[in-house]
Amino acid sequence: MMSVIVRKETDPAGGTSETSGTSRERMIASAALLFRENGYSGTGFRDVVTHSGAPRGSIYHHFPGGKAQLAQETIDYAAGVVESAIERGAAAGDPLAALRATLAWWRATLVASDYRAGCPIVAITVEAHEPELSESADLAFARWERVLAAALRDGGVPPARAARLATLAVAAVEGAVIRCRAARDTAALDEVGRELEAIFRGARDGG
Amino acid sequence: MMSVIVRKETDPAGGTSETSGTSRERMIASAALLFRENGYSGTGFRDVVTHSGAPRGSIYHHFPGGKAQLAQETIDYAAGVVESAIERGAAAGDPLAALRATLAWWRATLVASDYRAGCPIVAITVEAHEPELSESADLAFARWERVLAAALRDGGVPPARAARLATLAVAAVEGAVIRCRAARDTAALDEVGRELEAIFRGARDGG
Numbered sequence A, B: 001m002m003s004v005i006v007r008k009e010t011d012p013a014g015g016t017s018e019t020s021g022t023s024r025e026r027m028i029a030s031a032a033l034l035f036r037e038n039g040y041s042g043t044g045f046r047d048v049v050t051h052s053g054a055p056r057g058s059i060y061h062h063f064p065g066g067k068a069q070l071a072q073e074t075i076d077y078a079a080g081v082v083e084s085a086i087e088r089g090a091a092a093g094d095p096l097a098a099l100r101a102t103l104a105w106w107r108a109t110l111v112a113s114d115y116r117a118g119c120p121i122v123a124i125t126v127e128a129h130e131p132e133l134s135e136s137a138d139l140a141f142a143r144w145e146r147v148l149a150a151a152l153r154d155g156g157v158p159p160a161r162a163a164r165l166a167t168l169a170v171a172a173v174e175g176a177v178i179r180c181r182a183a184r185d186t187a188a189l190d191e192v193g194r195e196l197e198a199i200f201r202g203a204r205d206g207g
Helices: A017-038 A045-052 A058-062 A067-090 A095-112 A120-125 A131-154 A159-183 A187-204 B017-038 B045-052 B058-062 B066-090 B095-112 B120-125 B131-154 B159-183 B187-204
Strands: none
Touching: A017 A045, A017 A058, A017 A067, A017 A120, A045 A058, A045 A067, A067 A095, A067 A120, A067 A131, A095 A131, A095 A159, A095 A187, A120 A131, A120 A159, A120 B159, A131 A159, A131 A187, A131 B159, A159 A187, A159 B120, A159 B131, A159 B159, A159 B187, A187 B159, A187 B187, B017 B045, B017 B058, B017 B066, B017 B120, B045 B058, B045 B066, B066 B095, B066 B120, B066 B131, B095 B131, B095 B159, B095 B187, B120 B131, B120 B159, B131 B159, B131 B187, B159 B187
16 A cells, blocks of 8 residues: 555664665655655655655765656656555456456545545656656556556457557546546546446457 | 647737736636646746746736636636537537547647646646635536537437446546656557547447
């Protein structure tokens, strides 16, 4: 879950490379939580430092490339979190289970945040113009599509169709998450989920 | 088209209420262009003044409610621009034509901006938390869904299914626009369009 409780207490092991990793990871997790609520421009290094409880100077040490580097690593981190949620669903060997796991993950994120939080990768994509951020976002979306497409192929859907349906599903779910934030309810995700399930079922059964 | 050339020359009629309206509209059009590229937090009043060529003080005169008021009116304006594009397509009485018009409009916007521009309403929704902005965005998405749902009903799709498919289509197109910005190509819109066309066709033919 991306909605981890970011620990604010001082790391008892202070100063080792182990701690360094932990403090770095904490900053990335904080950045994901802040970007997905307040956007890329709306989140500063200062906010990430405060949220993560990390020592002020350490953010420059860990991210010498500045906010773009932090954003790029946040994209990779968030890509992995969502990919894991899809993979856990796909482990049942059923594309519908993978889809339902994705939808359940997003519903939980929206409700837990009172509709303040969406996808940090979307937030970065819609306002950052650094080429390395677009490339990382592109890879992130492709990772999710790949897991869904594999689940569809495992369910008997021909490869080209599986790839197109995965693209449709990821796009529709991302769009529905935004729609749910505007509406402050999960109706759009529920409706999109219902239609996607029917489409996946039809494709699996040779439709 | 939202990619209007924002006039920078001084209005020859200077000072009349007509000019006031024009200068106001110019600021809203500029805000739409800036929000959709750089986001809500990434766009300041100063940027809107510079882009629109409006007198500096006039933005406070026209938008005494500040950036939130400007954003709210920008949402209404952008909602109308996209709604018109969908309606022009729907005028042929065919839901597929309405869908194709929507896709063509977004493809043109992405390509013309070299993939820098997306949807200003999405940009505002993913990082602004003012309730009036969520409400306006909700109404905007609902307007587009309503036009698409009407086209589907005109094509013989039962009302409840037409509403769900319209929600799916708007969400999928918005998600695909973001995906295209990350990938810097229109493949996602093409694939999503192909699947949505098949789904619309199936629903129209009783599928």
